[in-house]
Amino acid sequence: MASRPSAVQSMYGARVGKRSRGGRIALWVSVIFLVSPAVLVFLWMLSLSLKTEIDNIAYPPVFIPNPPTLASYVEVFQKNRILLYFWNSVLVTGGAVLIGLMVGVPAGYGIARSKSGKAAAVLILVARMTPALSYLIPLFLLFQLLGMVGTIGALVVTHLVITVPIIVWVMIGYFENVPVELEEAARIDGASVWRSFWHIALPLARPGVVVGGILAFIFSWNNFIFSVVLAGKNTRTLPSAVYNMLTFEQLAWGPLAAAALLVTLPVLLVTVIAQREIVAGLSAGGLKDG
Template structure:
């Protein structure tokens, strides 16, 4: 009886956490399939009376959507790869040096509002003539991807048994060889989780792209903002555009959710 009650309470808690996100997603899906009459109807209805794909067509007709999609892939992919290339060795070094204060400093940089970095970075990129290209967006997105990568990877390296690296050192391996051949393969699940989360955070970022991007280098979140008009808010196309931006990340998360859960739980098991 107690186990049944515990499962019921757990299910209720999960429902309370998930319900708001699911409700917003379903309402966004509903708006994207409604015509203008259904959108403005009162009281509003979740199920459209006459579903239509006109809002999605309007999004593709309103601008080079595939070009913006490619920009987002390039920016998020590049920022993630650069964060992994820099963050994994940094996380390993921080862990082995037990530099917890440095790790805290990195997380403070992640929690600092993006506008604090945006103004000086914009000034620098404008001075060297890079504004309007993808390069400054990729670099600024490392403000998002690098700290989260270092934090996750450092926490994972901390759970790995030191005895394996010490054994490798006794066999003649250098610090770099011990990192490359022993620690790095063992930390693969943690690195995967860090890469996935870094990519998602970069994909959803709006501020840097809105200021630094040009007309042809906009990312998808910035492209959604352009759906808004001064006369009125086109809720249907706006919801359709938001759904198209959310869909790749949603599909990615569904396909690799086992990797995420496995990576997060593996570190906890090894550290116990």
């Protein structure tokens, strides 16, 4: 089975080698057409953030910052408490991912081993189908009752709605691929369920923990609606802080672009560093047939 994909690859490789010049041009035209929208939007964001305000509202537009200036970034840091919002985002996303892993990884194991994957999968699918906003109404009322509106704790709890289903979903797939015979052998030798989970199954499923953690991090970091509704002035996460900038500084394009870039930079860095794991998690582990 392991040699199959490479056989497909080499066969495609052979076809590429044989392909005519016209076919090769068609391939590259396709690649450029598909990749350029991403490149253009990200480059334009960078360009806006590095230009002076005069160049930003010039017509025709100035494409290459000349000379590039960091003035917009300085302004973002001076006028906003970006570091505080960044720290809030770290706390909320970090907390939600950590708790998500602590409850989600064992849950994925239990579900995979007790063969109740179908029922759990349906529950997780329902969780994915439901708009996040609909959880927010009852949770908002609950937090109001508990006096927790505007706290980091409330945000961490709501972000569990995002992280737990992703992690459980990914972990079920990985634990199902860990052969059960290894654990049975350990148990006959007297290991407890907990020990066979901790010392055998978990180390073998470690790539799943990485993939699940990364995906949960990305989608939790990107979420902004929970923070818009629940956060107070001092507990906003980065995305909702930038959303608030929009209403007050609609015309200052440079700082707005700089702030947008700062918000999304951590996620883009993670994507570049972990692209192999992300591709594996989204194309195979997370979405297997079933």
